[in-house]
Amino acid sequence: MIRFARLAVLGVTAGFLIGAGWVRPVAAQGSGSATLDASRAHGQLLCGIAGNIPGFSLPDSQGIMKGLDADTCRAVAAAALGDAGKAKFVPTTTQNRFTALQSGEVDLLARETTWTLGREGNLGLEFAWINYYDGTGFLVKTSAGVKSAKEMDGATVCVQPGSSTELAINDYFRLNKLKFTPITIADLSEIQAAFLSGRCDAYSTDASALATFRFTQGPKANDLVLLPEIISKEPLGVMVRKGDDKWFDLVRWTFAAMITAEEKGITSANVDTFMDSTDPDIRRLLGVEGDMGKALGLDNKWAYNVIKQVGNLGEMWDRDITPMGVPRGINNLWNKGGLQYAPPIR
Ligand SMILES: N[C@@H](CCC(=O)N[C@@H](CS)C(=O)NCC(=O)O)C(=O)O
Structure with a gap:
């Protein structure tokens, strides 16, 4: 069901109703936003x-x-x-x-x-x-003994549809002339369960989410390993x-x-x-x-x-x-080796 409500156009009071109803009407009253x-x-x-x-x-x-x-x-x-x-x-x-x-x-x-x-x-x-x-990463089972994404020729990879990860892994395998089979699963707990139960050889998404997912496994975190390659900018x-x-x-x-x-x-x-x-x-x-x-x-x-x-x-x-x-790394301030840099407030 699509709901159109506030059209963020300055000074325009507009509302569309398709299906479910209003969300909020638009009314620019003075702030300019x-x-x-x-x-x-x-x-x-x-x-x-x-x-x-x-x-x-x-x-x-x-x-x-x-x-x-x-x-x-x-x-x-x-x-x-x-x-x-x-x-x-x-x-x-x-x-x-x-x-x-x-x-x-x-x-x-x-x-x-x-x-x-x-x-x-x-x-x-x-x-x-x-x-x-x-950046996009791959999580695999430690027991698989895989040390690099380059060893994943023929692998099945669990990935969420509608994510930029889908494109990133397609590009990576194509560029490296490797084959893979994507297993697309939309629901987060379902995709994680699918990976843990062995339905796919690797689980791919943003490396941050893989790291935190691994972290939440507690003592079982050591059963999972994040491969060293970060294959895209995210x-x-x-x-x-x-x-x-x-x-x-x-x-x-x-x-x-x-x-x-x-x-x-x-x-x-x-x-x-x-x-x-x-x-x-x-x-x-x-x-x-x-x-x-x-x-x-x-x-x-x-x-x-x-x-x-x-x-x-x-x-x-x-x-x-x-x-x-997760170490701060490139997320640090520009003067501490990272990328966060603010233009002057003046
Ligand atoms: N950064 C990527 C991936 C975003 C994404 O979907 N991340 C997963 C990481 S766990 C997520 O949020 N899943 C939760 C869900 O779909 O409920 C994008 O913009 O497409």
Whole structure:
């Protein structure tokens, strides 16, 4: 069932009803962003996540959504609405995630989604930032004795349909003149069970998800091995609808704020001690000086709220990914050997 609701076109009040009904009507009331106005009116930021991936989005024993994608939603809610608690998590699948964003069911998609030209060019959606630099990997049983993906000629590989992994493994086997048989299974627990029960020789997806899946096997983690080859670039991005540039800006600069905070050593715990800093960059970031928030259609405390309530980018990593045993690597800041680099907030 397709639901079209908020058409994120500035100043246009539009709604379409096909099948199930309205999600939210559009009304640009003044911020210049229809999405921001609707979120404010409803006091909620609707955020599409997976909801079943440790380290990215998974409820804890109290039902609180944890993970890097969940915290991405919280950070945008803190910037947009002044309250990280206003992020409402909407589970989406690998297959329905784009429809959820296109239809207005969610305002933001933070769901391990690889930024590709095909997606950005064809779906009416765009990527505001990369919250995890990933790559496609292969998980195999240790007992198989396979040491390299190059030894997988003739293998069966479990893969989720609708994922960029499908294309990545096709390319890899073709390039290396190896044969393989894909076994496509949409449901996550089903694909994992299929792999564990031996229905496929390898399970392929983003290396982060393979690492966290392996981690959750506890003592049985040693029965599984991640092959050394990372066969594709999978920059996992945060997506918004095209046509609402102000909303795009807000999401993009929320990341710039978290990166700048990390660069400057500002954390959720110590941010208040920086309010009388003499560093002009910090003063602008925290809204003590200048009108950076206003430029985004927000209060000048937007970045303060993000840092205070969610933290800087490194805090997010330490809280969500480090416990899964994944080193930060290229996800570190640019001045620590990584790729995360923020343009200046000025
Ligand atoms: N990054 C890839 C893969 C994304 C993906 O589907 N990841 C799996 C990794 S576990 C997932 O989220 N599965 C959960 C589900 O489909 O419920 C893409 O954008 O297509």
